Amino acid sequence: MIDKEEYEYVANVEDFEDDSRVLIDIKGREIGLFQTEDGYFAVGNYCVHQGGPMCEGKVSGAVTAGEDFELKYTKKGEVVSCPWHGWEFDIVTGEHLAHTDHRVPTYDVKVEDEKVYVRA
Amino acid sequence: MAKSDSAQDRIRSIDDIQTTVDGDFHITERQEDFIEYIDDPYHSMMFDGRKMSDNLSYLSSFYPSAGLFSTGVVSGKIDNPTVNSKETVEKGMEVLNVDRVHADPTQNLYLGIVHHDDLAAALANAYNSWVIENIYDKDIGIYGPAVVAPQRPDKAAEEIDDRKNEDEIVSVFIPSGGTHPPLGNEKYWPIYEAAENAGLPVVFHNASGTQIGNFPLQFQGTNRYFSNHVPTHAMTHMMHITDMITRGVPVKFNELDFVVQEAGLGWIPYLMQRMDNEYAEKREDVPMLEQPPSEYINDQFYFTSQPIEGAKDPDYLNSIVRLLGPENLMFSSDYPHLDFDHSDELLRGLRSQFTSEEISNIYGGTAIKVFDF
Numbered sequence: 001m002i003d004k005e006e007y008e009y010v011a012n013v014e015d016f017e018d019d020s021r022v023l024i025d026i027k028g029r030e031i032g033l034f035q036t037e038d039g040y041f042a043v044g045n046y047c048v049h050q051g052g053p054m055c056e057g058k059v060s061g062a063v064t065a066g067e068d069f070e071l072k073y074t075k076k077g078e079v080v081s082c083p084w085h086g087w088e089f090d091i092v093t094g095e096h097l098a099h100t101d102h103r104v105p106t107y108d109v110k111v112e113d114e115k116v117y118v119r120a
Numbered sequence: 121m122a123k124s125d126s127a128q129d130r131i132r133s134i135d136d137i138q139t140t141v142d143g144d145f146h147i148t149e150r151q152e153d154f155i156e157y158i159d160d161p162y163h164s165m166m167f168d169g170r171k172m173s174d175n176l177s178y179l180s181s182f183y184p185s186a187g188l189f190s191t192g193v194v195s196g197k198i199d200n201p202t203v204n205s206k207e208t209v210e211k212g213m214e215v216l217n218v219d220r221v222h223a224d225p226t227q228n229l230y231l232g233i234v235h236h237d238d239l240a241a242a243l244a245n246a247y248n249s250w251v252i253e254n255i256y257d258k259d260i261g262i263y264g265p266a267v268v269a270p271q272r273p274d275k276a277a278e279e280i281d282d283r284k285n286e287d288e289i290v291s292v293f294i295p296s297g298g299t300h301p302p303l304g305n306e307k308y309w310p311i312y313e314a315a316e317n318a319g320l321p322v323v324f325h326n327a328s329g330t331q332i333g334n335f336p337l338q339f340q341g342t343n344r345y346f347s348n349h350v351p352t353h354a355m356t357h358m359m360h361i362t363d364m365i366t367r368g369v370p371v372k373f374n375e376l377d378f379v380v381q382e383a384g385l386g387w388i389p390y391l392m393q394r395m396d397n398e399y400a401e402k403r404e405d406v407p408m409l410e411q412p413p414s415e416y417i418n419d420q421f422y423f424t425s426q427p428i429e430g431a432k433d434p435d436y437l438n439s440i441v442r443l444l445g446p447e448n449l450m451f452s453s454d455y456p457h458l459d460f461d462h463s464d465e466l467l468r469g470l471r472s473q474f475t476s477e478e479i480s481n482i483y484g485g486t487a488i489k490v491f492d493f
Contacts, residue, residue: 014137029443049400060402062407063404063407065368065407065408067407069368069372071407085401086401086402087399087400087401088404096400097403098399098400098403098412099396099399099400099412102400
């Protein structure tokens with residue numbers, strides 16, 4: 001059972017049918033809620049760079065390099081890029097992909113009876 | 121920013137430093153000094169039926185010129201000393217009051233734009249043979265690089281293998297001015313591989329006149345030495361270093377050190393900050409990087425100090441040196457070239473803000489570590 005005092009009901013699973021992202025607001029805090037292959041994740045919608053609405057940006061994977069620098073496409077659906085300057089953030093960890101000492105807050109998500117709850 | 125040195129440990133002059141190293145001292149060789157050392161077929165092509173003293177006509181210089189007469193003539197006020205023997209190097213070392221020099225070439229700064237790739241490799245080989253036989257001498261502190269021609273990376277790698285065991289060879293010198301394509305390109309990686317295997321750092325040195333060869337085209341529209349010389353050293357280094365970072369050279373060759381010469385100071389923290397800034401937005405362009413670009417600069421790149429700009433403004437100088445990292449800086453004079461710095465120039469500014477250990481490293485300790493001499 002989800003502790004309803006701790007977790008807030010914010011969306012339904014069916015809300016993600018058209019888009020893997022839903023923007024929510026909990027006590028004035030803007031949060032992006034994302035559906036990935038591994039479940040649901042929530043991050044703050046405020047880019048630590050210059051305050052852009054980062055969760056409104058493109059959801060994608062990330063280009064990475066292998067041992068011989070061959071390009072790969074990884075983390076599909078787990079990266080959101082701020083629409084202002086393209087700063088990429090890992091939806092799961094909140095870490096900036098380039099400067100990993102930069103991160104945005106993440107929030108616990110739980111699903112019960114097709115309802116999505118966030119602790120914020 | 122510790123200022124805890126006791127009075128007797130404080131460095132007041134470079135006499136207080138155990139071993140002072142000049143990271144960019146110059147031999148002023150001319151082609152005629154070393155051309156006799158060139159191997160066949162070039163030796164026979166030039167000298168079969170001729171003597172060295174004969175007029176070689178348009179063979180008199182294989183090194184393109186940007187139309188400079190000489191630095192002395194450009195200033196009109198001074199004559200540069202000729203440095204083409206042990207004795208003349210020693211004389212310069214006395215003027216500078218230094219114990220060791222990393223002795224770099226002058227005419228071979230133009231090697232990268234010699235318009236004949238195989239000949240360029242042969243000229244590098246000839247210069248190395250001449251300088252090793254006639255000038256380098258560890259007993260009097262004259263060390264230097266093996267010069268290589270970037271036009272033929274395979275020959276450059278052979279040159280490194282052949283010279284690496286010479287006692288006085290402490291680096292690999294790529295004349296980077298005008299070298300095209302920029303030095304991150306995979307075609308140069310055999311040079312980096314050979315240098316890394318030999319345990320030798322790679323030194324980059326531009327000459328502003330080499331801009332006639334390549335980057336950037338706008339310099340062909342300038343009409344004075346001033347507009348050429350002011351921006352080109354730093355711009356060319358920025359181009360090469362950025363290309364190297366973009367292609368992952370320091371990731372691939374993570375045991376290799378790079379020494380970047382003669383472009384002053386202020387551009388270094390600028391480049392580091394600018395690359396980190398762009399990296400935040402354009403990481404997908406450089407996905408092989410495992411850390412921000414400035415970290416590779418901190419870990420693997422060293423910079424020689426001359427020509428120091430802003431020495432008369434201690435606030436500027438101290439801030440810039442602190443920003444680029446004193447542990448990445450090596451004192452250099454560039455003697456006997458036109459804009460050389462005397463040994464005291466940098467020290468005067470740093471004395472008030474840097475510890476004796478930091479100053480000792482700038483004036484020798486770091487060079488001794490990087491060049492391993």
